[in-house]
Amino acid sequence: MTDGFPSIRKSTRTGEEGVNAVSSTVNNKFGWIFRRNHNEHDFGIDGYIDVVTDSGAVTGQCLAIQIKTGKSFLRDGGAAGFTFYGELKHLNYYLNIPMPVLIVIHDDTSGKTYWQHFSQSRTDGTPTGWKMSIPRENIFESDKSRLLEIVGPPKDHLESLKSHWAFNDKLSRYDFIHYAVDREDIEGGNVGPVIDFFRRIETSDALCRKFQGRVELSISGYDADRRELWEIREVCKWFKKADSKINWFYFCNVALPAYGFKAYVACLSNTQRAPDQSGAKTRTMLVFMDNRERARVLERNWPKLNAMTDRLGMPIEENKRISFAVLDAMEIPHQ
Numbered sequence: 001m002t003d004g005f006p007s008i009r010k011s012t013r014t015g016e017e018g019v020n021a022v023s024s025t026v027n028n029k030f031g032w033i034f035r036r037n038h039n040e041h042d043f044g045i046d047g048y049i050d051v052v053t054d055s056g057a058v059t060g061q062c063l064a065i066q067i068k069t070g071k072s073f074l075r076d077g078g079a080a081g082f083t084f085y086g087e088l089k090h091l092n093y094y095l096n097i098p099m100p101v102l103i104v105i106h107d108d109t110s111g112k113t114y115w116q117h118f119s120q121s122r123t124d125g126t127p128t129g130w131k132m133s134i135p136r137e138n139i140f141e142s143d144k145s146r147l148l149e150i151v152g153p154p155k156d157h158l159e160s161l162k163s164h165w166a167f168n169d170k171l172s173r174y175d176f177i178h179y180a181v182d183r184e185d186i187e188g189g190n191v192g193p194v195i196d197f198f199r200r201i202e203t204s205d206a207l208c209r210k211f212q213g214r215v216e217l218s219i220s221g222y223d224a225d226r227r228e229l230w231e232i233r234e235v236c237k238w239f240k241k242a243d244s245k246i247n248w249f250y251f252c253n254v255a256l257p258a259y260g261f262k263a264y265v266a267c268l269s270n271t272q273r274a275p276d277q278s279g280a281k282t283r284t285m286l287v288f289m290d291n292r293e294r295a296r297v298l299e300r301n302w303p304k305l306n307a308m309t310d311r312l313g314m315p316i317e318e319n320k321r322i323s324f325a326v327l328d329a330m331e332i333p334h335q
Contacts, residue, residue, distance in 0.1 A: 018069030018106030019046055021113055025141045033058070044090040045097070051151055059154035062099050063147065066090075066118075069106040081135040082114060091130050094118055100150050105134055113140035117150055168204050176214045176253075183221025187234050191242040198246050205312060208250075213322065215251045217260040230266035231273075239267040249305040249322060254329040261329055269293040294330065301326075 019036065026034040026049050033050040044066060051061040074082050084103050094101045101118040116122065116134040123130045138146075171177070181194060194217070201207045219229055229235045252261040270293050274286035302323075309319045327334045 017108050018067045018104070018113070021106050021111070022065065022067055022104060022140065023047070025113065029141060030144050030147075044093045045101070048099075049102075049147075051148070051154070053154070057154075061151040061154055063102055063151065064094075064097050064099055065102045065104055066094075067104045067106060069108055071107075071109070073105045074107055079136070081133055081138075084116070084132050084134055085126065085129060086131070087129045091123065095120060102147075103132060103134065104140060114138055115140045115143065164200070164203070167200060168207060171201070171207060172210065175210075176216070177211060178216045178218065180218050180220040181238070183219070186219060186221070186238045189234075189238060189241060191238065191245065194242060195245045198251065201251070202247075208308065208312060212250060213253055213255070213325070216253045217264070219263065228266075228271075229263045230269075230271040235263075236267040239264055243268060243300065247301075247304045247308055249301045249326050250308045254325045256329065258329045265289075265294065265297055265330055268297055294332075297330075 023034040023036065026032045030052075031054070032052045034047055035050065036047040037045060045064045046067045047065055049063040049065060051059050051063070053059060068084070073084065082105055084105065086103075102115050103118050104113060104115045106113045114134050114136065115138050116132060118132065122132050124132070179194065179197060185191075185193065201211060219235055222229065222232065222235075225232065248261065248264060252258075252264070254261050266287075266289065270290040272288050274288055305322060306319065309322075324334055
């Protein structure tokens with residue numbers, strides 16, 4: 001008797017059986033959490049699995065899962081397994097999901113559930129979409145440990161965060177930073193420490209605002225060397241290696257005499273001593289810089305400066321103030 005009553009399609013019952021089987025395995029056997037997508041929010045993912053440790057900690061690690069049920073999906077794989085056929089729209093959707101995706105097929109006759117970790121490398125094209133093999137040996141209810149391998153061990157971020165907060169708190173007590181690069185790092189081409197230092201500042205909007213134009217970067221260990229820094233090959237190579245990783249225009253102190261910033265520009269501009277034709281002894285040194293290289297310094301740094309001022313919501317007037325101060329330090333005329 002169905003007349004006069006709502007009815008349910010057999011395919012709906014079949015689909016529910018697969019979802020219920022997965023949900024039961026995840027919740028009862030694995031001790032994890034299955035969160036189902038409601039039909040109106042199902043765009044190719046039936047639910048999400050939250051990983052829970054044996055002690056009951058919900059780690060934040062998650063798996064997205066697509067579940068298909070019935071004999072129509074248990075085909076074309078031979079003895080090795082089955083072939084899942086998908087639509088292109090779902091392929092694009094899966095590739096953009098920021099967590100592992102599982103494709104699951106439930107056999108409503110045997111009660112077994114098969115799975116495969118979706119990845120682009122496992123797919124092949126078809127005339128109307130794509131396909132992927134699902135091995136018979138991948139039994140979902142028996143593979144908790146393999147699923148854990150996919151998400152990896154959970155990370156406890158609290159200790160590193162506490163260290164990070166302590167670093168930020170210590171820096172916030174100062175108004176100016178002098179960062180001295182050791183000669184050992186220069187000659188070893190080691191730019192890691194200085195890049196890590198600036199990245200630590202960049203993780204905090206408050207520190208970025210506080211130390212705009214307040215970092216003096218110097219090179220130590222060459223006090224007894226009579227050459228200028230831009231005449232030392234290792235120093236020039238170090239600056240070139242660090243160049244793209246540091247927001248020089250935003251952070252560097254460019255208030256004259258701006259020794260650190262000028263050393264950076266000189267080392268990247270093929271600077272050379274001007275020949276002394278007069279023979280007169282003077283404390284003033286004339287140098288030549290390659291203006292094409294100076295222009296490249298500008299081209300490389302404007303986007304970094306603009307990105308930072310945009311991120312911090314700084315008005316255009318502040319961007320101009322910083323830019324004009326940089327041009328003054330580089331002795332480039334401007335209006």
